[in-house]
Amino acid sequence: MPTYVYQEILPDGSDGEAFEYIQRMADKPLETHPKTGNKVRKVFHAPNVTSNYTEGATKSKLTDENVEKNGFTRYEKDKLTGRYHKTAGKDKRAPDVVDANKLKDMQKNGLI
DSSP, rough: OOEEEEEOOOTOOOOOEEEEEEOOOTTTSSSBBBTTTBBBEEEEEOOOOOOOSSSSEEEEHHHHEEEEEEOOOEEEEETTOEEEEEEEOOOOOSSSSHHHHHHHHHTTTOOO
16 A cells, blocks of 8 residues: 655644555545544655666566676577576586587486
């Protein structure tokens, strides 16, 4: 459910406490403060949208240097041969080329 921000209006007309209130989108806006009973007004502000998982942020985290630094290996599929070629990673145990059919067999046998 969304969290809304309300501003309390004190009896003298000045602004009181600003507070957050969780309610359904279908609910009517509050008219009075739930504790004090004073009038309130809804405060509109920009939504808090995280940018941690944007396309650009993901792309920058998946650079070849970052993949290798964190101990991972990246393979990209060759559309013509169906083989996977290593494009990043320094692990000597990881083969440079993996055949797609061989990869399926390895997965079935629980080797990877």
